[in-house]
Amino acid sequence: MEKKKIEDLYNKKIKLLNQFNKFYYDLSKPKVSDQEYDKLKNEIILLEKKYKFLKSTNSPSQKVGFKPSKNFKKLSHKVPMLSLSNAFSEEDLKNFEKKIINYLDKKDEFEIFYSAEPKIDGISASIIYKNGKFITGLSRGDGKEGEDITENLKTIKDIPDEINSKNFPKEIDIRGEVFIKNSEFKKLSNKFANPRNAASGSLRQKDPNETRKIPLNFIAYTYGYEKGLEVETQQEFLEMLKHWGFKTNHMNKTIKGVKNLMRNYNDIEKQRNELDFDIDGIVYKINDFKLQKRLGNIANAPRWAVAHKFSANSGVSKILNIDIQIGRTGALTPVAKIQPVNIGGVLVSNATLHNEEEINRKDIRIGDTVLIERAGDVIPHVVSVDLKKRGKNSKEFKFPLNCPSCGSKTIKDFNNTTKKEDAVRRCSNEGYNCEKVAIEKIKHFVSKEAFNIDGFGKKIVENFWNLNLIRLPQDIFKLDYSKIEALDGWGAQSVTNLRYSINLRKTISLEKFIYALGIRHIGLENAKLIAINVKSSKNFLLLSKKNNFDDLLNIDGIGETQMKSIKDFFLNNTNIKVMNELEKILEIKNAKNQKADGILSNKTFMLTGKLEGMSRAEAKSLIEENSGSIVSNVSKKLNFLIIGDKPTKRKIDSAKEMNIKILTQAEWLKMLNKTA
Numbered sequence: 001m002e003k004k005k006i007e008d009l010y011n012k013k014i015k016l017l018n019q020f021n022k023f024y025y026d027l028s029k030p031k032v033s034d035q036e037y038d039k040l041k042n043e044i045i046l047l048e049k050k051y052k053f054l055k056s057t058n059s060p061s062q063k064v065g066f067k068p069s070k071n072f073k074k075l076s077h078k079v080p081m082l083s084l085s086n087a088f089s090e091e092d093l094k095n096f097e098k099k100i101i102n103y104l105d106k107k108d109e110f111e112i113f114y115s116a117e118p119k120i121d122g123i124s125a126s127i128i129y130k131n132g133k134f135i136t137g138l139s140r141g142d143g144k145e146g147e148d149i150t151e152n153l154k155t156i157k158d159i160p161d162e163i164n165s166k167n168f169p170k171e172i173d174i175r176g177e178v179f180i181k182n183s184e185f186k187k188l189s190n191k192f193a194n195p196r197n198a199a200s201g202s203l204r205q206k207d208p209n210e211t212r213k214i215p216l217n218f219i220a221y222t223y224g225y226e227k228g229l230e231v232e233t234q235q236e237f238l239e240m241l242k243h244w245g246f247k248t249n250h251m252n253k254t255i256k257g258v259k260n261l262m263r264n265y266n267d268i269e270k271q272r273n274e275l276d277f278d279i280d281g282i283v284y285k286i287n288d289f290k291l292q293k294r295l296g297n298i299a300n301a302p303r304w305a306v307a308h309k310f311s312a313n314s315g316v317s318k319i320l321n322i323d324i325q326i327g328r329t330g331a332l333t334p335v336a337k338i339q340p341v342n343i344g345g346v347l348v349s350n351a352t353l354h355n356e357e358e359i360n361r362k363d364i365r366i367g368d369t370v371l372i373e374r375a376g377d378v379i380p381h382v383v384s385v386d387l388k389k390r391g392k393n394s395k396e397f398k399f400p401l402n403c404p405s406c407g408s409k410t411i412k413d414f415n416n417t418t419k420k421e422d423a424v425r426r427c428s429n430e431g432y433n434c435e436k437v438a439i440e441k442i443k444h445f446v447s448k449e450a451f452n453i454d455g456f457g458k459k460i461v462e463n464f465w466n467l468n469l470i471r472l473p474q475d476i477f478k479l480d481y482s483k484i485e486a487l488d489g490w491g492a493q494s495v496t497n498l499r500y501s502i503n504l505r506k507t508i509s510l511e512k513f514i515y516a517l518g519i520r521h522i523g524l525e526n527a528k529l530i531a532i533n534v535k536s537s538k539n540f541l542l543l544s545k546k547n548n549f550d551d552l553l554n555i556d557g558i559g560e561t562q563m564k565s566i567k568d569f570f571l572n573n574t575n576i577k578v579m580n581e582l583e584k585i586l587e588i589k590n591a592k593n594q595k596a597d598g599i600l601s602n603k604t605f606m607l608t609g610k611l612e613g614m615s616r617a618e619a620k621s622l623i624e625e626n627s628g629s630i631v632s633n634v635s636k637k638l639n640f641l642i643i644g645d646k647p648t649k650r651k652i653d654s655a656k657e658m659n660i661k662i663l664t665q666a667e668w669l670k671m672l673n674k675t676a
Helices: 001-025 034-051 092-101 195-203 207-210 234-244 256-274 289-295 354-364 435-446 458-466 473-478 482-484 491-502 511-517 524-534 537-546 549-554 560-571 575-584 616-625 649-657 665-671
Strands: 074-076 085-087 113-120 123-130 133-139 145-147 169-177 218-229 253-256 278-286 304-307 312-327 330-342 346-352 371-372 381-385 507-508 587-589 604-608 640-643 661-664
Touching: 001 312, 001 330, 001 435, 034 085, 034 304, 085 092, 085 169, 085 218, 092 256, 092 278, 092 304, 092 371, 092 616, 113 234, 113 256, 123 195, 123 218, 169 195, 195 207, 218 234, 218 507, 234 289, 256 278, 278 289, 312 346, 312 435, 330 354, 330 371, 346 371, 354 381, 371 604, 435 458, 435 473, 473 575, 482 491, 491 524, 507 511, 511 524, 511 537, 511 587, 524 537, 524 549, 537 549, 537 560, 537 575, 549 560, 560 575, 604 616, 604 649, 640 649, 649 661
Parallel strands: 085 304, 507 587, 604 640, 640 661
Antiparallel strands: 074 145, 113 253, 113 278, 123 133, 123 169, 169 218, 278 304, 312 330, 312 371, 330 346, 371 381
């Protein structure tokens, strides 16, 4: 799929998820079924994993839930309430385990014990105890900040008000799920859409006496902040919870190995309809707390846990047409327009066809009857074609060899890694000369992750384009507000608001500026790496004049693909013009230096060879946590070469020639006051 289309799809999903979050968390009136909501969330995360250039502050990988309601006092969680990565198949679980083994630098035969806990579909809550007394209760909120719903939570009989056990920690925040049993929900079904909706709505009553009337339950399963907790495994902690008077899930098990996880998964999925509460999967946690601590977190999810979701919903429909959408980087993405079909409570009318190869491989045609599935994909997708129902006059779908927007030839890039052509066909005119590409580039420019111009959404971009008010990004800062005020739907106040929002964004960080330019393969993370390296916008522009793009290869995380994209971007005269114009208009802040007070401050490192008892990922994290930097090539910018077992001789020789200090793993750890 072309980058532009990927980003469009991604941003569309983010926007949709944000809308669902408002209904789901804030209004307690879910717009879609819980399963569909969870699938959408996981589709976004899977997209980010597959395409590293995707990032959004509104992504479920960056935040959890929705901002706390104004109806309740907001309080910060001492330890964030993280979300979980998802798995949908045995292969996903194998990959999850493989990543853990690689990160811990263990051998394949290393045995991992998991705590397997059915995932109740309810409302997460945090119960804070001090000296054994229930002091405060918070909702999840956005993961960092929750709503103070103490009085409502105190109405739930499953939550002990005071715990007198000698081994109960001095302070702890017990976390779990608030839910309503299906049998009890029947009495409330005329008021709420489903049990989860009932639990959410009840917890957010302003009057606790109203909450008291609802039969809420609470099952505990983890903790956040703790002071004085003495347990070594998740299973031991679950036993402690029962000892302290909390209810836990009776189906919790400790299981070893992916095959056994799958057996347990299949057994529980068969029992789902017999349970008196809704579950939508099983959560697997590394049982050993020491390993959990070592693995740590990535973004807003722990490395040591995953939610194994139950089977996807699917439906049968007919393809009415195949539209070709053009993305910011010129990628052509085919989308099937289908007869609306209800899948898991959601009316689906579009399904992605991914790319030309996917259409050819599955022989998908207009008029075909197809199986549509919603699972770990970006949007609903076509699984297969029912050939028995294909009409006699059916014709193969011919993918356009010319861009439907500008008529330029469509091309497939050659991938030097795979030695094959990319699956994605794209418009050869990736600049602003292709109308659809230009519109999508400007949409990206004003998006939340880029300039984040409030009130300047995608529809306004399209409207202003059609009215010939904008053609290039700099036009946004030169708008004729008198013309806009005369337009239908606009008035003096709305124009004033727009002008204010635009002027507010005339100051921007270098990394956001680079990202906003929409360079192919350059997402927020890569933009940040480049910004730190080049320091200023002037230096960034000088890359093209000095033709020193090779310097970018010394940045850990920037490879040949990214460097070529930047080089191609600078070869386009319009892009140069856009940057020069923007630099005159904007205040582009120089890149901030990384944390400077760590032990390894202002020092650069490179790793070669296998480290003992530590993965390369852990080593890099340690260096960055202590203010050091990682480089990927031996050059004069390198201060230290860390060598492990079987290092690359060429790198060592180069380091010696340049008088770069070579460290053993033990010597490096000594710098950190650590031992191997």
